[in-house]
Amino acid sequence: MKILITGGAGFIGSNLVEALLQLPNVSLVRVLDNLATGSEKNIFEFYTNPKFEFINGDIRDFDTCLKAMQNIDRVCHQAALGSVPRSIKDPITSNNVNITGTLNIFTAAKESGITKIVYAASSSTYGDSESLPKVEDKIGKPLSPYAVTKYVNELYADVFKRLYNIDIIGLRYFNVFGPKQNPNGAYAAVIPLFVDAVLNNKNPFINGDGSQSRDFTYVENAVQANIKALFCEDEDGWNQVYNVAFGERITILDLFTTLKQLSGSNANPIFRDKRIGDIPHSLADISKAKSKLKYEPEFNVKIGLEKALNWYKNNPNYFL
Numbered sequence: 650m651k652i653l654i655t656g657g658a659g660f661i662g663s664n665l666v667e668a669l670l671q672l673p674n675v676s677l678v679r680v681l682d683n684l685a686t687g688s689e690k691n692i693f694e695f696y697t698n699p700k701f702e703f704i705n706g707d708i709r710d711f712d713t714c715l716k717a718m719q720n721i722d723r724v725c726h727q728a729a730l731g732s733v734p735r736s737i738k739d740p741i742t743s744n745n746v747n748i749t750g751t752l753n754i755f756t757a758a759k760e761s762g763i764t765k766i767v768y769a770a771s772s773s774t775y776g777d778s779e780s781l782p783k784v785e786d787k788i789g790k791p792l793s794p795y796a797v798t799k800y801v802n803e804l805y806a807d808v809f810k811r812l813y814n815i816d817i818i819g820l821r822y823f824n825v826f827g828p829k830q831n832p833n834g835a836y837a838a839v840i841p842l843f844v845d846a847v848l849n850n851k852n853p854f855i856n857g858d859g860s861q862s863r864d865f866t867y868v869e870n871a872v873q874a875n876i877k878a879l880f881c882e883d884e885d886g887w888n889q890v891y892n893v894a895f896g897e898r899i900t901i902l903d904l905f906t907t908l909k910q911l912s913g914s915n916a917n918p919i920f921r922d923k924r925i926g927d928i929p930h931s932l933a934d935i936s937k938a939k940s941k942l943k944y945e946p947e948f949n950v951k952i953g954l955e956k957a958l959n960w961y962k963n964n965p966n967y968f969l
Contacts, residue, residue: 651677652879653721655708655754656728658687660830661769661822664868665725665875666692670700672876681717682728683707690967691829706709708750714757721761723879726754726768729799733773733926736795747798752805759813767878768806770819770890771799772864772931782934785821785890793926793952803890816887818878820871823933824893827868827953830961832967840865840954844961847914857923859902862930864894867953870946886941895934895946907951911958 652669653806656662657680669678679702680692695701706713708728718724729747730736736743751768758766765831773796778789806817824838832841846853874893881887899907905918938944948956 650675650722651679651722652725653679653717654725655681655682655717656687656726656769658682658684658689658692658703659727660687660691660827661825661868661871662687663691663829665727665872666695666701668872668876670695670698674950676700677702677720679704679717679721681706681708681713685869686831688831694825702939708753709745711753711757714753715760718757718761718763720945721762721763723765724739724754724758724763724767725875725879726751726766728754729769731795732791733795734924736793736798737926740794743794743798746802747795751802755805755809755815755817756776759809759815764815765887766815766817766964767875768802768804768817768819770821771796772821772823772892772933774803774821775931776801777928781930782896782932783892785892785937788879792928799887807888810888818879818881818887819890820874820893821890822871823864823866823892823931825866825868825871825893827957829967830868832961838903839901839958841961843908844958846916847908847912848958848961850914850916852917852919853905855901855905855918855920859905859918860900860921861923861927862898862932864896864898864931865904865950865953866894866946866950866955867950869948870895874942874944877944881942883941889937889941890933891938891942891943891944892933893938893944894935895949896933896935897949898930898932899950901966904950904954906956908958911955912925
């Protein structure tokens, strides 16, 4: 099996590359990434692997997408411009990358005769729906341009199945964290920011009062879901969207407290106004992924935080 991973130099993508390269039934892992939010340091260790290829290119360019599809069996589309606040500040770029880019990937796959695609969807699709836990067939109205883009991806996936008979699986990620997640930049995720704080005794910001809760999901759980989706042999498992999470939630304040205890840090949070577009609570129902994909997440948030903290300790240059 020859696999194309878009966004393979990013956080989730590079963890997925590492796992796929170890599988005996995978003969090629090709990464397409423009390194806008990903980094070469995430994939540098793979350059000597004969099963690995890297194309520095942008999914917004259709010819680049076509080139990346050559001799590929299945596509794992992870490339996206993440972050709700970034999309609020610059909706046009988020639209171009996440909607036009995804449409390019889907179309290039169709033109290349590829009939199986797995792509990164998002829990942001649940929008203003207040029901908990989140179940795949009950969504609300989007709360940000980013959420709109990820919902449009799902609509296109459905259309491509109906019109072109391409099998597609969408994985709605819930707050994935772990090794290689960038702690730098204006749109860094909360856990690497907290890790940076507790390891370097800095006082991190918490948006709002910290009572908001999330279903934080260690990256190896997300990698498992992608691999099970890519190699799904049950036809009923395809052409679905699935929640990818652990199925438990923790408040932002408890999250920081846990990291502080694990690290022995003296850091204390600084509270500020809550962010526009943030939802108060999120929790996934993962029964559908368990049933149809045989997804069994191994790492709860506490174990995941321990593993992530150890990784950042052993890779201090990641904070530079």
